[in-house]
Amino acid sequence: MISPAIHGVVLLDKPAGITSQTAVTIVKRIFGAQKAGHTGTLDPMASGLLPVCLGEATKYSQDLLDADKTYLAEIRWGQSTNTGDAEGEIVAQAHPDFDIEDADLLRERLCALQSRFLGTIEQVPPMYSALKKDGKPLYEYARAGQEIERVARTVEIHSLDWLVMAWPKSSLRVACSKGTYIRTLAEDMGHALGCGAHLSALRREAVGHLQLDKAHTLEELRAMDADRLNRVLLPVDALVQNLSSLGLGQSQAERFCLGQRVPVVSNTDQSTGHAVRTSDEEEQVLRIYRGSIASDNFLGTANFRKGVLHPKRLMAQVAA
CATH class of the missing domain: 3.30.2350.10 (Pseudouridine synthase)
Incomplete structure (x- = not known):
């Protein structure tokens, strides 16, 4: 310990x-x-x-x-479950309207799915999810046998690459936006293939x-x-390395740590040397440091607009 x-x-x-x-x-x-x-x-x-x-x-x-996420997913074709994944009960089984023994035809159909589900798509969140209705998670309604109407949400599938194209299981790598349900993606693909499907395994490979x-x-x-x-x-x-960085002088850092707005004259990302600039309409979130860009000097994050830093989240254990 x-x-x-x-x-x-x-x-x-x-x-x-x-x-x-x-x-x-x-x-x-x-x-x-x-x-x-x-x-x-x-x-x-x-x-x-x-x-x-x-x-x-x-x-x-x-x-x-x-942040965006990347997953390695395995899909089981021909079986639908009540949860959309392998933890649920099988509620339907079917075969598509083509010869599943024809490997070339199967690959052709799966490649068509790849094109269909790439980019901006609509997803209806699953009943077995933590989304809430009237303060209660949807999965509690589902366990009680109740179906709640859900509104479709827009998500982004950045990339979708088949690793194994076979029957009855295929695997693929999916890079997607926040809020994407891979279970729902598997179900929707199964529906499009005409046989149903569920998510049989899932492994997350990246978060941002x-x-x-x-x-x-x-x-x-x-x-x-x-x-x-x-x-x-x-x-x-390490959580905010995707943000541009700014190092503040001592007096500026003291003001920032008190939660006060800080005018910034030099607006250069000190970790890359690139200019950090916003127009009057734009706003950018930055990671802020006392002096040099080093983890021990991290003060927090700020919204930067019109040449002024507005503290967003501050570290508690900083030296004055």
Whole structure:
């Protein structure tokens, strides 16, 4: 166990079979942290990247809730379940109106699906989801046998690449916008193919700029001593590396830490050297540092418009 006053990000490779909250609780206990959260739920059946935020990092988890995601998904054709995934009960079985033994024809049909579902699409959220109606999650209505009308939502499928095109299971990699339900994508594809389908496996490979290949399993974390745990803990600003950065002088930094607006004369991203400019109508979110761009100097984030920084989220443990 390391210091309870710990702040940072743990890239966890969540195993299938447990909830995201259970995984967060385990990581919190391993690190001995006082506060923990995550950047977006993975269903219990899903595995893969779950960034776990500890201490002050929980303030910035929202920034990755809005980030794009990448998944490796397996689809089981010909079977529909009541949940849209392998955890549900099979409610229908069917074959498409073409010869499934014809591999070339199957690939042709799947490539047509690829074109159909790429780009901006509409999705109706599944009943088995945490979305709420009158303060109650939809999955509670579903478990009670009630069907609630849901409004379709617009999502973006940035890329969709088949890795295995076969019957009865195929796999693909999907890069998508926030709010995309891969279960619903699998169901909609099955409907378009004329046979129904459900999501049989799911693994998240990326959340924004954070990648699964840098993640650690629960078993690996449990086996680490305090020094090793400290080394795998990413700094808080790892969550916002996609934002442009600004370093402030001492007097400006003091004003910023008090939550005051700060006029900025030099507006250069000090991590890239590129200009950070907005018109009167534009607004940009920046990560802010005291002096040089280094994780130990991270002060928080700010909205930058018309040459003025407006503090958005501030770190609590900063030196005056």
